[in-house]
Amino acid sequence: MLLLRRSVVLAAFFLFTLVGGGCGLLPSSTSDCPDTIEEGGLVDGIDLGAPDWLPVGLPLPDGLSLRHLNHGYLGEQDILTGFIPAGDPEAVLNGLRRDLVDAGSEELLVAKGFVPVANEAVVVLNEGLGILVTIGVADQEAPVRTSDDECPWVPGALVSLRIEQADADAARALYSRSSLTQGVARATMGSRDFAGQGECLVHGGTSTFSSTSGDLIVLSFEVSDSGTVGSAAVTVEGEAVFNLDAAELSQIQPMFQTSESGFAVEGVFVDGLGSSGLVEGSVVVDCG
Secondary structure (H helix, E strand, O other), X not given: OOOOOHHHXXXXXXXXXXXXXXXXXXXXXXOEOOOOEEEOOEEEEEEEOOOOOOOOOOOOOOOOEEEXXXXXXXXXXXXXXXXXXXXXXXXXXXXXXXXXXXXXXXEEEEOOOOOXXXXXXXXXXXXXXXXXXXXXXXXXXXXXXXXXXXXXXXXXXXXXXXXEXXXXXXXXXXXXXXXXXXXXXXXXXXXXXXXXXXXXXXXOOEEEEEEEEEOEEEEEEEEEOXXXXXXXXXXXXXXXXEEEXXXXXXXXXXXXXXXXXXXXXXXXXXXXXXXXXXXXXXEEEEOX
16 A cells, blocks of 8 residues: 555546547647547546545545546556646645545545645545545646537646555554655765755655755665665756666665654665766755
8 A cells, every 4th residue: 555656647647638638739728628538447538427436425625527537447446536727736635634534534644734746645544434545636737628629728736536445453554654744855976966855755664755846866765574675866957867776786785774854875876877987875865
């Protein structure tokens, strides 16, 4: 039950909007309305009806136009994606959190004081329904039907819900030490320093940082009984790409560390665009 990256849900949604919209063009002020497409457990379209697999009593945000329904296509998970024209992500998320709690759900993971860009924002457990619901909300443009033939693109809030069966005690235990916060990463690659601001996710033995501003810094690793496996990269557009070497070229194993305030890695990095070859480097993340 590791958190599924929001990009998976968005990728399916964008496939629908670009391919289903006809001609495969990028969004414009007006476009033809996409057809409804059904294949296996997948349905894409505009203003879809609520699926019969949606748990009775699970609230949806007001004004939500359903766009993508995925029933078991990715395993034992159901995914529902919708769009709220002119919706404010923060207001939508807060309203949905309130409605879910009022309907009997228990919050297991909540982003602290912000709406995430790189991760989903909220995980709730509904013990009565026996389900775990993971929620993401993002600023997005999408087509809105104004007539049978015209669907202009407008800004709004893209909402995704991932629903899966869950044992209540196991779910609580899994998320008991999880956190999703804003953080800062500082990286040193040889003689060069980098810094980025972004999001820290600590969950189920996995520590992940993804920058959303500043230099592009990504660090992710998982600690398990069989050892620690991870990756890291620092990218400066058009200048440098440093990727962590997993002892394949340098024969030196990277060292991952965790602390109360964050996590880090030291090791050898590969200069992918420059002429530095292998450089000693580190990434240190402060999760606030």
